[in-house]
Amino acid sequence: MAMAKTCLTMERLQMLCDRFPQANLAVLGDFFLDDYWILDKDLSEISIETGLEAYQVVGTRKSPGAAGTVTSILRSLDANVRAVSFCGDDGNGFELRRALTRLQVNLEHFYTFADRFTPTYMKPMLRKDGIETELSRMDTKNRQPLGSQKESQIIQGLRATLPHIHTVLITDQVQERNCGVVTDAVRAEVAQLAGHNPGTLFLVDSREHMHLFKNVILKFNITEAKRALNNTQPDDTPGLAFELGRQLFEQHHKPVIITRGEQGIQVTDQNGSILVPAFPVSGPTDIVGAGDSVMASMGTALSIGATLQEAAEIGVVTSSIIIQQIGTTGTASRQQVLQRFQEYSQFIHSQPDPAR
Secondary structure: EEEOOOOOOOHHHHHHHHHHHOOOEEEEEEEEEEEEEEEHHHHOOEEEOOOOOOOEEEEEEEEEEEEEHHHHHHOOOOEEEEEEEEEOOOOOHHHHHHHHHHOOEEEEEEEEEEEEEOOEEEEEEEEEEOOOEEEOOOOEOOOOOOOOHHHHHHHHHHHHHHHHHHHEOOOOOOOOOOOOOOHHHHHHHHHHHHHOOOOEEEEEEEEOOHOOOOOOOOEHHHHHHHHOOOOOOOOOOHHHHHHHHHHHHHHOOOOOOEEEEEEEEEEEEOOOEEEOOOOOOOOOOOOOHHHHHHHHHHHHHOOOOOOHHHHHHHEEEEEHHOOOOOOOOOOOOOOOOOOOOHHHHHHHHHHOOOOO
């Protein structure tokens, strides 16, 4: 096992970042609306009818979530995106479509299904003394199977999109099997397309169904990787992530990415396993979107010719930018990535040589 020093140079990173606008990606999966409601604690009233506290809404923020978060980060990096998904014929669907249109996402195969909800995370944010604290989230999800006709539309959309893109990023967010975009039938189509199109990258992040995917690059967090292998060892077991990466690569025969939070990103392929250390940031952080930033930035980098380790270095740099943005869908520009990499490179080269 090995811990990586940077393999990127500023010149190489600049060249890769210059290519980002040439990257064409499809995002297949569950697009949610992140609906933030800002509640002012100082304005709260007591309901005459119930005697309960009535929170007063003083502002809202609406942004694409889940696969939409991946898409927002892709667009902030200037990559081109085609969405393959659906929303409901409702107000949240209108807001989600409007937000994606503002991002200049291709919505040719982003369908509106009248009998489905637009998946939504409603996030009350209680503001007191200028500080926002997130209260219990309220989720709107579809809990009935998608159905074969809608599955066929998704599959046809993916097939039609394939000639126009380099990479497919798959975000399987809905835990209830067959109730989101990535149903068993869609997953089988992904495996077939990935097997028949070796020049196209397929990168998957799935909350519950990672073990069902074939012929694709897999992105886990450490908990998901342990669950996939029925491993019950503590997360801090020495060498655990290296062993998980090795076993998962042997099972799937495709590169494996394991995000390890403050430790960094573990990448494993036929050349072995390497830990790319994280960049420690100071001040408040919000880890929501960190995994999505790894999907977006690594997917973009890989699609324009970066190696797996180079992509992971771009991933840790980008995620360090995203987690410093509190209570919102974080984004990262190419210029921010370049600036943060200078700091990251200095940090890495100031660390003791792990080989000694």
